[in-house]
Amino acid sequence: DAKTTQPNSMESNEEEPVHLPCNHSTISGTDYIHWYRQLPSQGPEYVIHGLTSNVNNRMASLAIAEDRKSSTLILHRATLRDAAVYYCILRDWEGGSEKLVFGKGTKLTVNP
Amino acid sequence: DAGITQSPRHKVTETGTPVTLRCHQTENHRYMYWYRQDPGHGLRLIHYSYGVKDTDKGEVSDGYSVSRSKTEDFLLTLESATSSQTSVYFCAISDRQGQTQYFGPGTRLLVL
Numbered sequence: 001d002a003k004t005t006q007p008n009s010m011e012s013n014e015e016e017p018v019h020l021p022c023n024h025s026t027i028s029g030t031d032y033i034h035w036y037r038q039l040p041s042q043g044p045e046y047v048i049h050g051l052t053s054n055v056n057n058r059m060a061s062l063a064i065a066e067d068r069k070s071s072t073l074i075l076h077r078a079t080l081r082d083a084a085v086y087y088c089i090l091r092d093w094e095g096g097s098e099k100l101v102f103g104k105g106t107k108l109t110v111n112p
Numbered sequence: 113d114a115g116i117t118q119s120p121r122h123k124v125t126e127t128g129t130p131v132t133l134r135c136h137q138t139e140n141h142r143y144m145y146w147y148r149q150d151p152g153h154g155l156r157l158i159h160y161s162y163g164v165k166d167t168d169k170g171e172v173s174d175g176y177s178v179s180r181s182k183t184e185d186f187l188l189t190l191e192s193a194t195s196s197q198t199s200v201y202f203c204a205i206s207d208r209q210g211q212t213q214y215f216g217p218g219t220r221l222l223v224l
Contacts, residue, residue, distance in 0.1 A: 044213075046213070100204075
């Protein structure tokens with residue numbers, strides 16, 4: 001499985017934007033970039049995914065570099081409820097990978 | 113929220129005893145997964161199912177078995193629990209191969 005690299009932790013203030021980076025220099029052409037997050041004492045939850053173009057949904061935006069070797073998850077206005085561990089994951093669409101390979105993720109702290 | 117429940121939510125057992133964890137879904141999704149989460153390792157796939165009576169091993173399957181006799185239920189069995197199997201266990205479902213996975217609330221298992 002292709003690897004991703006994320007900072008161990010980040011801090012933000014409430015109502016400010018947060019940019020969570022992810023490096024995936026060995027990404028293949030068929031890899032989708034997925035983001036999940038895990039709130040304290042809960043199971044992971046899906047946030048967003050994309051292939052080449054930037055993506056937006058009600059939770060976040062995903063900005064993908066032109067060479068696809070990195071991406072950034074953007075929370076436009078962080079709230080206390082966004083404090084979680086955020087995981088950047090590559091999924092091979094053509095291979096039909098059956099598993100999500102979770103790294104250690106980025107622990108986001110949101111200060112009031 | 114996806115209709116996924118796990119039971120029990122908490123369990124304490126002794127080394128050498130059998131333990132069965134249950135995952136139940138109301139979404140009629142074809143794929144079901146069992147992960148374990150440990151400090152320093154993130155989430156790791158134990159077993160998964162791609163249909164009734166169709167299962168396969170994940171990366172940490174030793175000491176675990178699974179069964180799926182109905183679409184809605186996926187059972188994880190520890191035949192003879194060991195202290196190394198103390199962990200938080202998460203069930204996940206998805207409707208198509210490679211698609212978004214939805215996670216249950218988790219089961220905390222302590223093996224003494």
